[in-house]
Structure formats: C-alpha cells, structure tokens
Amino acid sequence: MEQQKPEYLMPALIAGGVSGVLSGIPFVNCLCCLWIIGGAALASRLLADRTAGALTAGDGAVVGALTGIVAAVAGTVVEIPFRSFNMEQTRRLLEMLPDTADEMPAGLGSWLSGGSWSSPGFFLLGLFVSAVVFAGLGVLGGVIGVSLFGRKRVPPPPPSPETGPPHAV
Amino acid sequence: MADEASRATRLVLALSLLGAGLWLLAIFLAPVLQSRDAGRAASLIYAVFSPTCHQIPDRCFSLQGYPMAVCGRCLGVYLGFLAGLLAYPFIRGFSKLELPHARTFLLFSAPIGVDGLAGILGIWASPIGLRLATGSLWGTVLPFYFITGVAGLIVERRARRGGRGPAAPPARQPADPDVAHPPGKSVE
Numbered sequence A: 001m002e003q004q005k006p007e008y009l010m011p012a013l014i015a016g017g018v019s020g021v022l023s024g025i026p027f028v029n030c031l032c033c034l035w036i037i038g039g040a041a042l043a044s045r046l047l048a049d050r051t052a053g054a055l056t057a058g059d060g061a062v063v064g065a066l067t068g069i070v071a072a073v074a075g076t077v078v079e080i081p082f083r084s085f086n087m088e089q090t091r092r093l094l095e096m097l098p099d100t101a102d103e104m105p106a107g108l109g110s111w112l113s114g115g116s117w118s119s120p121g122f123f124l125l126g127l128f129v130s131a132v133v134f135a136g137l138g139v140l141g142g143v144i145g146v147s148l149f150g151r152k153r154v155p156p157p158p159p160s161p162e163t164g165p166p167h168a169v
Numbered sequence B: 001m002a003d004e005a006s007r008a009t010r011l012v013l014a015l016s017l018l019g020a021g022l023w024l025l026a027i028f029l030a031p032v033l034q035s036r037d038a039g040r041a042a043s044l045i046y047a048v049f050s051p052t053c054h055q056i057p058d059r060c061f062s063l064q065g066y067p068m069a070v071c072g073r074c075l076g077v078y079l080g081f082l083a084g085l086l087a088y089p090f091i092r093g094f095s096k097l098e099l100p101h102a103r104t105f106l107l108f109s110a111p112i113g114v115d116g117l118a119g120i121l122g123i124w125a126s127p128i129g130l131r132l133a134t135g136s137l138w139g140t141v142l143p144f145y146f147i148t149g150v151a152g153l154i155v156e157r158r159a160r161r162g163g164r165g166p167a168a169p170p171a172r173q174p175a176d177p178d179v180a181h182p183p184g185k186s187v188e
Helices: A009-024 A034-050 A057-095 A098-102 A108-113 A120-149 B002-035 B039-049 B072-092 B102-121 B128-167
Strands: none
Touching (some): A009 A034, A009 A057, A034 A057, A034 A120, A057 A120, A057 B128, A120 B039, A120 B102, A120 B128, B002 B039, B002 B128, B072 B128
16 A cells, blocks of 8 residues: 655645744744744644544654744745844844943954854845754754654545444444 | 664764864864954854844953854753763764653753743843853753764764665654654654
C-alpha cells in the first residue's frame, strides 16, 4: 500500500506568513523567536488536520523548517517600513535614561544610527541568516507541534461486507 | 534500528552542541568587539541576531558598556538550550526516539508564557533577571524535542533510502489499534 505523503507547503505558507508578519511588527515582536516556534507548531497542527494518519517528528521537522523560511521572508519584508521607527525608539529610550546618557560609551550613538548595518549587503545577509536561523527554530517548533497535535485516534476499521455492521439485526 | 537511532542522536547532539556554543560565543563577543573599536565586526554580529531578537538595549544585559547581541530572555533561552543539550545524554540516552510528553513542554512553557503575555498586555514589566530565568527554564526543555525530532528525521530518511520503503517510517501505520505511537512520536 502506498503511504500517503503529507502536504507540507500549504501549512508552511499559512503559518510562516502569520508568524513572520508578527515577528516583524514593533512591540508585537517582543516575543522574539517565540513567534517562529509557535508558528511552526501551528503548521504542524494544520498538517495534522490535513493528513489522514499520525505524524512523525520528521514530518514536524520538515514542515517547521519550511515555515521558518517563509517566516524569514515575510518578516524581512514587513520589517522594512519599521526599520527607522525601531532605531528611533531605541534612541529615545536611551535618551530617557539620564544615567545611561552620561555613561554612554563612545561610538554607541553611531552604532544606534545603524549606518553600517542598514546597507543592502547587510540586508541580504540578514535575510539569509534569518532564513537559516528561523528554519532551525521552525524545526524545533514543528517537532513540538507534532508532540502537541500530531497524535490521532485511529478510527475503527469499516465493517467488512461479509460481516456487516456490528449491530445489524 | 537502535544502532541507527544512537548514531543519529550522537551526530545531531554533537552538531547542536557546536552550534549552540558558537551562537552563545557570538552573543558575548558582540559588545566586547564594539568596546574595542572593532565596530564593523560587532555590527555584523548585531545584524546577524537582529532578525531573531528585538535587541532593545534596556532589556539586554550589557558587557563593557554595550548591550549584548540578544535580550535577556533570548540569552536565557540559549543558555538553557545549551544546558539541556549537556543534560540530554544523561536523561534520555542515545537510542530513544520517542518525543517527551506534551505536558512536559506545557509545564516548562508556563512561566515564560505568563511572563511574556503579561508584558504584551501591559500588566507588568518583568525585570531582566526574571526574563533570563523564565527563558532558561524554557530553553532547557527544547533540546529534548529538537534532538529527538531531527534524529528521528535522519533515521526515517536513511531507512527510506535503504529501500525499506514505506514500512521504514511506521508513523502512519499505528501498532496500537487505538493510538498511534510511531518512532519520534509523543507517547502519553
């Protein structure tokens, strides 16, 4: 009998899109990598809903990795308009702390301005790195998702034509 | 089968230890480099970590006057992850491919979940030490899923390549008539 192959792509697109967007929005992104792990767990849940049998940890790892990659792309795109906002928030925060302002090490201001790390090269590097890191986090979330949602109760086999339904009179 | 599981687990564990060690080293290295006028290298490290963490300075521990590359909670998760990796062989051994109970994960996730949710809802702003502690607790349990999951995937793929066909990953062929317990599956 041919084993049914789970459809990884659609759950990964849905969950990766949602978690990527959430991880890119200021204030909401304070949960850091938890969005990605949660998103990958959600992808496992969606995969479990679409798959007839129980899932393996490997299924969770694959759908989680895909979710992480999708989330990296979505998060990077969403983050673009918020980049200057994020920098400004950080600068304001430090200015609000007079003690910090007095003891601010030399060069911290230029570090905060983000001059060097907002270049296209760093942007592409960030996208690549976030894809790799999010894929790893996604593997973790996907496996956890299988642990949480992957078990299924196997329905009883249908009655055979000879015996008929159990309570048939 | 047990040999394959053991080999895969050892491989994944070794690579994870290496990766986690380098990851943590980079987190501590960023502020040190920044303080020693190696701003370019430091910026690179900060940029590498920026997709995974908000890096808000007052939520980061600082080293030599500069914030570390990730916030206190993330640092806790990574330190906890490393601790979990080191503890893994003593707790699980190498040949076990069943995922831990789901309720173990929920138990370890409760503190960081409550703390994070309360922060988002504005109920309280927890001190950085508490963030580190809840992150560490949560991070400790993660390797027990990660190692098992990736090792399970390797064993599955090797078995499939070895020509054992669909019987190799018996995930969708439950042995138990009521609940499926395939390798790499959670057992309640």
